[in-house]
Amino acid sequence: MGVKLLLEKANVPGIRSYDVYRREGGYAAAEKALKEMTIESIVEEVKKSGLRGRGGAGFPAGMKWSFIAKPEGVPRHLVCNADESEPGTFKDRYLMEFLPHLLLEGLLISSFALGSNDTYIYIRGEYAWVATILEDAIEEATKNGWLGKNILGTGFDCMIHVHRGAGAYICGEETALIESLEGKRGNPRIKPPFPAIQGLWMRPTVVNNVETLAAVVPIIKMGGDEYAKIGVGRSTGTKLISACGNINKPGVYEIDMTISVEDFIYSDEYCGGIANGKKLKACIPGGSSVPILPANLLLKTAKGETRYMNYESLSDGGFATGSMMGSGGFIILDEDQCIVKNTLTLARFYRHESCGQCSPCREGTGWMEKILQKIESGKGEVSDIDLLWDIQRKIEGNTICPLGDAAAWPVAAAIRHFRDEFEWHINNRELSQTSNFGLQHYADPIHVPA
């Protein structure tokens, strides 16, 4: 059993309620932070912990906090990003649904450290029942003196508000989220200015992911140094992984980042192996935006070394032979899955979610979907593969926000690693409509140059 810092109490009956959460030691970290620590020392512990943002980009949380501007007389805000719309990702939902008070405790400590008297949770609109759970928890926490005015007699006021979005992946991007929170379309802003200087209502704002903010609780409880001892290298602490696709045990798992990808997939404690006795073909290890890897490159790096479930190891080899930790959305594809079709559904997703501000993203995502549709339906030509490659390359790096890159990478990786499957589709127009390319050589041991 690995270390559990976030989900340790997830199975305690009634843990969703304040009373049980408190009885199990909840809000002790908040008490410690507000009564015994200074703002500086809290930020220092978070820095020492090495905690990296769990929303996808992996930016060090303590460093982000230290950037927040503190102009005289201007309110500051903490915003919790609970938009969670990256395909494959459903870990924040689990945390909020089962441990709402853990998130509130993390928000309270973080709000105190950042000087946010009004903190917002921006939750995707579809998680309506989760929003209700959070609102109920806020009411309980307020009744018990953990939110509201003059908390624990410290003079610190803090209210947490739940704000429901209305269906838009782009609102997970922090500046689009801020626009949306201001009651506008979710069009990302051009940076700079960064939210830490001018964010919500042009006030200094920090946006952090749900899991990042929940992790502040164990960090304060155990101290940043102790937290940093868990994991490996710059992958400190624990990470929530939402595993889905063709595995025996889909679900949300907390891992310490020393476990190998192979163990994570095959051990009974986690995914429990590939479903229906099938073979592993490919995996998108960090949410739909990160590069897909064939089985052989997933389990071992191009150097032939074991690949582990952490930031560094998953990205070993760069985009040529590696992928990314991303949001922790771990999608497994078995030998029966068609890479062309899978890529098509993702391309459709990004076309649907593009906010439309930048031409390369708005037009390019549509073109990629159309060409993939053409190939998938047995009407493709070999030149279409190069055309796809060309389009994705022209989107990447040429847009206001990273959604453009996020749309380009899955297509690029699919072609990079599965080009022969695309070609097979094109050369076997009829056969490809009734059968799949299958596993082929994708799980074969990789040739490691001496």
Added chain:
Amino acid sequence: MSLQFNNEQMTEFKRLVARYPEGKQKSALLPVLHLAQDSFGGWLPTEAMDYVAVLLNIEPIEVYEVATFYSMYNLKPVGKFVFEVCQTGPCMISGSENIITYIQQQLGIQPGQTTKDGIFTLKLVECLGACGYAPMMQVGKIYREHLTKEKVDAIIAEYRMQVAAQN
């Protein structure tokens, strides 16, 4: 204007607006549009959007801009129960296509259509954050997960009974 919040809805409206600082009431637009949609029959006619604009003291165009951007707002009438079935990658590899076809057959409608009796609308949507519990769909404020043909049958029957009980 004929569309108006009743007292209870008005109380909820005030609660939503109170979350934001003085003068920043436009921030309540998304939550208020949810409230309007829930209050006025599951969709947002222009009249409802204009009403929201008056309440929030903003221009109607500011409301239209937002209502047309977000996928959860219905700009056309929908059935009593909207089946929003996820079709994105993780659900697709877990069998969502068969479920979608089955629902189409059972309801006799295509995605985007409403049954003649006005009870069901079928919509195909993108990832709803339930990928590990696929195939799945959202119906109103809840998720229906781990769908099988049998489960779909039971869900359809359940909603038909609800409607019959109301009539």
